[in-house]
Amino acid sequence: MADRTGHDGLTGEPVFRARGLTKTYGTGEAAVHALRDVDLDILAGEFIVLLGPSGSGKSTLLNILGGLDASTSGDARYRDHQLTGAGEPELTLYRREHVGFVFQFYNLIPSLTARENVALVTEIARNPLAPEDALTLVGLADRMDHFPAQLSGGEQQRVAIARAVAKRPEVLLCDEPTGALDVQTGVRVLAVIDRVNRELGTTTVVITHNAAIAAMADRVIHLSNGLIAHIDHNAWRQAPEEIVW
Amino acid sequence: MKALDRKLWRELWQLKGQAIAIALVIVCGVAIHIMFGTTLDALRQTQARYYRDYRFADVFVSLKRAPESLRARIAAIPGVAEVETRVVAPINLEVAGFSEPITGRLISIPDGREPRLNRLYLRQGRLVAADRDDEAIISEAFANAHRLVPGDRLRVVINGRRQILTIVGTALSPEYINQMRPGSLFPDYQRYGVLWMGQRAARVAYGMEGAFNDAVVGLAGARATPEVIDAIDRLLTPYGGLGAYDREDQPSHRFLSEEFNQITLSATLFPTLFLGVAVFLLNVVISRLIGTQRDLIGTLKAFGYGNIAVALHYLKLVMIIVLAGVMVGVFAGAELGRRLSELYMTFFRFPFLDYRLTLSLVLGATLFNFGAAAAGTAFALRAAFALRPAEAMRPEPPTRYRATVVERLGLQRLLSQPSRMILRHIERRPLKSLLTVLGIALACGITMMGRFQEATIEHMLDVHYKLSQREDLAITFVEPTSWQAISSLMELPGVERVEVYRAVPVRLRFQQRSHRTTLKGVPAGGDLQRLLDADLRPLSLPPAGVLLTDYLGELLGVRVGDRLLVEVLEGDRPVREVPVVGLVKEYLGVTGYMDLAGLNRLLREGPTISGAYLAVDERAQPELYRRLSDIPRIAGTAIREQEIRNFHRTMEQTMLFFTFIATVFAVIIAFGVIYNSVRIALTERGRELASLRVLGFTRAEIGYILLGELGLLTLLAIPFGFVVGRGICALFVSGARSELYRIPLIIHPSTYAFAATVVLASALLSGWLVRRKLDRLDLIAVLKTRD
Numbered sequence A: 001m002a003d004r005t006g007h008d009g010l011t012g013e014p015v016f017r018a019r020g021l022t023k024t025y026g027t028g029e030a031a032v033h034a035l036r037d038v039d040l041d042i043l044a045g046e047f048i049v050l051l052g053p054s055g056s057g058k059s060t061l062l063n064i065l066g067g068l069d070a071s072t073s074g075d076a077r078y079r080d081h082q083l084t085g086a087g088e089p090e091l092t093l094y095r096r097e098h099v100g101f102v103f104q105f106y107n108l109i110p111s112l113t114a115r116e117n118v119a120l121v122t123e124i125a126r127n128p129l130a131p132e133d134a135l136t137l138v139g140l141a142d143r144m145d146h147f148p149a150q151l152s153g154g155e156q157q158r159v160a161i162a163r164a165v166a167k168r169p170e171v172l173l174c175d176e177p178t179g180a181l182d183v184q185t186g187v188r189v190l191a192v193i194d195r196v197n198r199e200l201g202t203t204t205v206v207i208t209h210n211a212a213i214a215a216m217a218d219r220v221i222h223l224s225n226g227l228i229a230h231i232d233h234n235a236w237r238q239a240p241e242e243i244v245w
Numbered sequence B: 001m002k003a004l005d006r007k008l009w010r011e012l013w014q015l016k017g018q019a020i021a022i023a024l025v026i027v028c029g030v031a032i033h034i035m036f037g038t039t040l041d042a043l044r045q046t047q048a049r050y051y052r053d054y055r056f057a058d059v060f061v062s063l064k065r066a067p068e069s070l071r072a073r074i075a076a077i078p079g080v081a082e083v084e085t086r087v088v089a090p091i092n093l094e095v096a097g098f099s100e101p102i103t104g105r106l107i108s109i110p111d112g113r114e115p116r117l118n119r120l121y122l123r124q125g126r127l128v129a130a131d132r133d134d135e136a137i138i139s140e141a142f143a144n145a146h147r148l149v150p151g152d153r154l155r156v157v158i159n160g161r162r163q164i165l166t167i168v169g170t171a172l173s174p175e176y177i178n179q180m181r182p183g184s185l186f187p188d189y190q191r192y193g194v195l196w197m198g199q200r201a202a203r204v205a206y207g208m209e210g211a212f213n214d215a216v217v218g219l220a221g222a223r224a225t226p227e228v229i230d231a232i233d234r235l236l237t238p239y240g241g242l243g244a245y246d247r248e249d250q251p252s253h254r255f256l257s258e259e260f261n262q263i264t265l266s267a268t269l270f271p272t273l274f275l276g277v278a279v280f281l282l283n284v285v286i287s288r289l290i291g292t293q294r295d296l297i298g299t300l301k302a303f304g305y306g307n308i309a310v311a312l313h314y315l316k317l318v319m320i321i322v323l324a325g326v327m328v329g330v331f332a333g334a335e336l337g338r339r340l341s342e343l344y345m346t347f348f349r350f351p352f353l354d355y356r357l358t359l360s361l362v363l364g365a366t367l368f369n370f371g372a373a374a375a376g377t378a379f380a381l382r383a384a385f386a387l388r389p390a391e392a393m394r395p396e397p398p399t400r401y402r403a404t405v406v407e408r409l410g411l412q413r414l415l416s417q418p419s420r421m422i423l424r425h426i427e428r429r430p431l432k433s434l435l436t437v438l439g440i441a442l443a444c445g446i447t448m449m450g451r452f453q454e455a456t457i458e459h460m461l462d463v464h465y466k467l468s469q470r471e472d473l474a475i476t477f478v479e480p481t482s483w484q485a486i487s488s489l490m491e492l493p494g495v496e497r498v499e500v501y502r503a504v505p506v507r508l509r510f511q512q513r514s515h516r517t518t519l520k521g522v523p524a525g526g527d528l529q530r531l532l533d534a535d536l537r538p539l540s541l542p543p544a545g546v547l548l549t550d551y552l553g554e555l556l557g558v559r560v561g562d563r564l565l566v567e568v569l570e571g572d573r574p575v576r577e578v579p580v581v582g583l584v585k586e587y588l589g590v591t592g593y594m595d596l597a598g599l600n601r602l603l604r605e606g607p608t609i610s611g612a613y614l615a616v617d618e619r620a621q622p623e624l625y626r627r628l629s630d631i632p633r634i635a636g637t638a639i640r641e642q643e644i645r646n647f648h649r650t651m652e653q654t655m656l657f658f659t660f661i662a663t664v665f666a667v668i669i670a671f672g673v674i675y676n677s678v679r680i681a682l683t684e685r686g687r688e689l690a691s692l693r694v695l696g697f698t699r700a701e702i703g704y705i706l707l708g709e710l711g712l713l714t715l716l717a718i719p720f721g722f723v724v725g726r727g728i729c730a731l732f733v734s735g736a737r738s739e740l741y742r743i744p745l746i747i748h749p750s751t752y753a754f755a756a757t758v759v760l761a762s763a764l765l766s767g768w769l770v771r772r773k774l775d776r777l778d779l780i781a782v783l784k785t786r787d
Helices: A058-065 A088-098 A114-122 A131-137 A153-165 A183-200 A211-216 B003-014 B016-053 B070-075 B140-146 B199-206 B222-239 B251-291 B294-302 B307-347 B359-386 B389-393 B417-428 B430-468 B485-490 B550-556 B596-602 B618-629 B640-653 B655-694 B699-735 B749-775 B779-784
Strands: A014-025 A032-043 A047-051 A073-078 A099-102 A171-175 A203-208 A219-224 A227-233 B059-067 B080-086 B088-094 B102-109 B121-125 B135-139 B153-158 B161-172 B192-198 B211-219 B473-482 B495-510 B513-522 B546-549 B563-568 B575-584 B592-595 B608-616 B634-639
Touching (some): A014 A058, A032 A073, A047 A058, A047 A211, A058 A073, A088 A099, A088 B294, A088 B307, A099 A153, A114 A131, A114 A153, A114 B003, A131 A153, A131 A183, A153 A171, A153 A183, A183 A203, A183 A211, A203 A211, B003 B016, B016 B251, B016 B307, B016 B359, B059 B222, B070 B211, B088 B192, B088 B211, B088 B634, B102 B153, B102 B199, B102 B634, B121 B140, B135 B140, B140 B161, B140 B192, B192 B199, B211 B222, B251 B359, B251 B655, B251 B699, B294 B359, B307 B359, B307 B640, B307 B655, B417 B430, B417 B699, B430 B749, B485 B495, B485 B608, B495 B550, B513 B550, B513 B596, B546 B550, B546 B563, B592 B596, B608 B618, B618 B634, B634 B640, B640 B655, B655 B699, B699 B749
Parallel strands (some): A047 A203, A099 A171, A171 A203, B513 B592, B546 B575
Antiparallel strands (some): A014 A032, A219 A227, B059 B211, B080 B211, B121 B161, B135 B192, B473 B608, B495 B513, B495 B563, B495 B608, B546 B592, B563 B575
16 A cells, blocks of 8 residues: 555655644634645655645645644644644744745835845844845845845745745745746746755745646645645656746 | 844834824823823922921911900910911002002011011012011012012001001912902902011001901811810900811912812823823724734744744834833923913912922823833734734735625615725724724814813803803902991992992801801892802892802702801801702802891891992093092902903913813824824725726725725714713813812803814825825735735
8 A cells, every 4th residue: 555645765854744634714514624634744855846726725734834824633743843733932933943934925024125034034043044145045146235125026036035045944835936926037936946955955845836847846746625636756856947837 | 233123113114104193192191191290299299398388377367356465375275386466457559550459468477587377488678677667578479460679669558547668578478379359269469469567567557556366376286176276266256256267268278279179180180081092092003003014923923933022023113102202292291381380380379389290200101101002012913923824924814894784775876886895894894993983082072171161261251240240349348337338339439339248257067067158148139249040040039048159059968948057257156047048050159148138137237238349430430449449448349350351361371271282182182093093094905995096996086985984984983072072071070160160061062163173174184195195006016916
């Protein structure tokens, strides 16, 4: 019997370990089952793409793994951290120390410049990159003192990535990072994420409903209706620049 | 600087309009609190120090005449520490170039030494020399009113004899902090003066050699007061004692106490209301402001900022605004307090003012505001923290709107689409709408509170001086006189009508309660002095029984039909039981009234009068005044016109000063509330409105959607505000009742109109300011980002 977690054949230490993860919004007839009994292991250094249509449970899964949301039942761990049932202070500490987030709509603080948005995170991290280095990494060395409103969408997203990676997180969680971007800009953003994954060895989970992006991943997890429909293993990872959609 | 602090300062800058509006509201609340707090503090401290340092006496007594030897017997009464015997006499004064009658009071001071009680505070000059009988010290207020200085001469009529005195000093006395003619309601320093002469000279002038007609007593301990008073009365009754009384009945002190009570009321009510309203708004505004930052809070938390760090961040933002408001408020309040205290100083004749800003006042205001702001912040953050960061970052789920009452009634065809949006929005969030209405209503209410007194005071004056006291001139005789005086008064030039009255000092008792006042006998059917019933119609005076000022009736707890014990404090001091036959509507003072002949019968005296009211031909006034000052039996003359002017001046100086301040502050608060409401609505709904613009709505249409809601809520709030305002005014009026005056709860239509105008103007100005922001809505931003 094949392992439901879908990493049969892969070796390495699991970073995330989810068992029977279930998330229900609302109750009774109005209840929405966002996740139904999901089992999943994610290994260190992996590049995972979560693929699926709207409402398939991708974001819910990512949010639970990132400590932004709580499951209704089941079990989720990050290394030796129990995520399910953890209190707010523990989750805060977990996010602060281990997780970098990239959101579809960037979520930059509009009143802070690019550099300051990154500094917002490096100031509370243990061993961060300098904000300038993080911005250089995403190719924004010359836009550091611009406010979000003065940056294009792609640039804003790259600031968000710089902000996410500047603390040298062990995991990078990206929710539709290219969802609001055009192809060319999207490719640049994906290239940055890919580079972070390869060069810093950061375990990366990217949500998308764009199947073309899946080629970049080690594994592609297809979600549908709150369930893992199937998991694809890519024999080789396509470079972001080669992606066409 | 930390990135989070940068965010704070930048956002504070972006919010500057709102931040200033919030801070201004706080400034107003704090300034009113500090203004009244410091004033009350200053007056109380000053009074206490003045009484202590200048040895204000504890017991006072006037009598007809007693030999000086009696002094030792008074001093021997157990509990008495000190006694000063004096000559106190009514006088007429003449100042060159001032034609109206001036009356006053002569008080003797010991020869060659300072009085031990009621010491004089010499402002200028020196005490009178022991061997001089032509020297006098005059009260500072009188000296200032006539620009008299030491060295000037003054003509004084004492006991019918004109004397020329040299002023050697100007002084103040703790006995005359409130310096006004007996029977007057407000001070008139030009027409009433106090004058001090040496004991020997005063005795000679008043025919009191070897005797005294007034004594003041200092007690060893205040507890024995009633026993001491009884002992003094027993001792002095054979000598025409008029009844000893303690500080509570000493006119100046009593007036001061009443005034302090009034100020205390204002000092409690105004700051409580203003601070309360300010704090309420602060709370509402802050929580809504933070509510608009829900997604940013989610983001900060997603990156690992803990609740405490986020809470501190917002608390800092709020505290900066509050601190700025409190600081400016304390500064402004201290300055206003100084001015108000100085105004009271012209009214209460204190030699000095102990004005200081106490730490406790400042701390009180600070903590109150910080506490409210912190509560508002906590309330808003609690809601944000209750959400998982994932949820907080998501746009709020679409609100579940539904058809409004109007639509369910089938009236939707009458409403345009934008109008329906307005109604649904208000109905969807009843609490927020209610808070907005409440905020505007409160602002409307406090605006009325500041304003209504002005019109009300006019009404009081009209009732008192046009319906009730209608004479041109009131005359009091030195001592009770025969009715025959009427004919000599009628002979005076210009006198058209004379109505006499009899007034006796009495203590009225009913069950446990008693009140020292005047019982006045007036002729039935008089035209110059009329008694009014509750509906302000002239009352007919029954031949027997007593009528009381309605408020005096309340003080004594009597009703019509009850029998009152009247202790006369003059002559043989009879005690009689008299039925209460009616209550008289009076806004100023408290008095008992009887039919003149009835009172004479009650006192078992012949036809006796104490004074007269005159109707006078205006053209003959100068000649009349000249003749009056030559009549030695006349102790006081009050000109009605002048009384009205004094009333106005006093009111303008004190009450209207702070009602003006209160009005200005209320206007600021009204603006602060409304501006903030609409600014926050813009923040909350900016994206929605921009989307509508993108969909093709015009600026005017989205302006209507946002400002139409404000307009509707404002219009709803105004009548509610009238009710609130009336309630606040009623609270003030019921608290402000005193034996000096009762302010009727009459709210002139102009007060309602003013409050409504302030609210509407604030709404229009806020609407205009926000409309300009609406015109600059960033449509592209809406297209680019979520929601």
